[in-house]
Amino acid sequence: MPKNANRSKPAAGRDPLPDVGAAPELILGADVPIQQVGCSNFRLPLRYASAAGPVAELETAVTGTVSLAAGRKAINMGRIVRLFYESRTGAVSFAWIHGILAAYRRRIGTADARLRLEVSYPIAQRSLRSGLTGWQYYRTVFEGAIDRRGRYFRRLEFDFVYSSTCPSSAELAEHARRVRGVYATPHAQRSKARVRALVAPGRSLGVEDLREICAKALGTETQAMVKREDEQAFAELSGANLKFVEDAARLLYRGLEADRRIADFEVACAHFESLHSHDAVSAICKGVPGGYAGDFRDFASLLC
Numbered sequence: 001m002p003k004n005a006n007r008s009k010p011a012a013g014r015d016p017l018p019d020v021g022a023a024p025e026l027i028l029g030a031d032v033p034i035q036q037v038g039c040s041n042f043r044l045p046l047r048y049a050s051a052a053g054p055v056a057e058l059e060t061a062v063t064g065t066v067s068l069a070a071g072r073k074a075i076n077m078g079r080i081v082r083l084f085y086e087s088r089t090g091a092v093s094f095a096w097i098h099g100i101l102a103a104y105r106r107r108i109g110t111a112d113a114r115l116r117l118e119v120s121y122p123i124a125q126r127s128l129r130s131g132l133t134g135w136q137y138y139r140t141v142f143e144g145a146i147d148r149r150g151r152y153f154r155r156l157e158f159d160f161v162y163s164s165t166c167p168s169s170a171e172l173a174e175h176a177r178r179v180r181g182v183y184a185t186p187h188a189q190r191s192k193a194r195v196r197a198l199v200a201p202g203r204s205l206g207v208e209d210l211r212e213i214c215a216k217a218l219g220t221e222t223q224a225m226v227k228r229e230d231e232q233a234f235a236e237l238s239g240a241n242l243k244f245v246e247d248a249a250r251l252l253y254r255g256l257e258a259d260r261r262i263a264d265f266e267v268a269c270a271h272f273e274s275l276h277s278h279d280a281v282s283a284i285c286k287g288v289p290g291g292y293a294g295d296f297r298d299f300a301s302l303l304c
Helices: 078-086 094-108 167-180 207-218 228-240 245-257
Strands: 034-049 055-068 113-126 133-146 152-165 188-199 262-271 280-285
Touching: 034 078, 034 113, 055 078, 055 094, 078 094, 094 113, 094 133, 094 152, 113 207, 133 207, 152 167, 152 207, 152 228, 152 245, 188 207, 188 245, 207 245, 245 262, 245 280
Parallel strands: none
Antiparallel strands: 034 055, 055 113, 113 133, 133 152, 152 188, 188 262, 262 280
């Protein structure tokens, strides 16, 4: 028997394999830097610790990107996904995101790194009068970015759904009742605000914090659990909080601008009109030089 006959052969595909990414001479097109390259919308369950304490495992859509210098080709995108699986035991926080971004830069050898986690975040909501509790789900994005100078930026994006009753319609309905003796109701509609907030250095800001700011500013968040007494309470709240779409933007501006945990912000509002066949929209920003610009264009993405 040959001397090495009992040695097992290497498994197929485990031998050293060719890697065209290691050959910069194979770069196609202009040999220039790329601001972002990576993976978008890969999904996995991640753990989130709520303000109330319990840790929930929620399906999360992840986008991870890094910059790529001129003369480089291929970042081995599988590293981005593998890093997440290696870090799954921790609960999502901005400190946790910073650790993954630092690992990106170290392993891939890049100047900039960004990470975006999108999740449907549950918060328990108590009914207005009946004392019942239901779950509201909020589209939320946690975004972290490290730039080439090593600065870390923390951003939260949060969708808040509320009801808006038109002030003009309310006045016309009252006029019809008072002057013409005709029963009339003002038009109201489900509406949405998308808040983008840059967390101030050294401060902490959570999803529940943004939800509270929005709820106080607008006063008419849609409800998860409703009995007749809750419906009546909501009708009373709506009557006390009439607002056009520009009112909603300014109310949110006041609430966000007053919070020292928020260094910069941008708000986009859309009222999905029950009177018109189109939507009423608005956008506003804090006005920090070099920050958010209020240049929101994709209002259709706010559709409930």
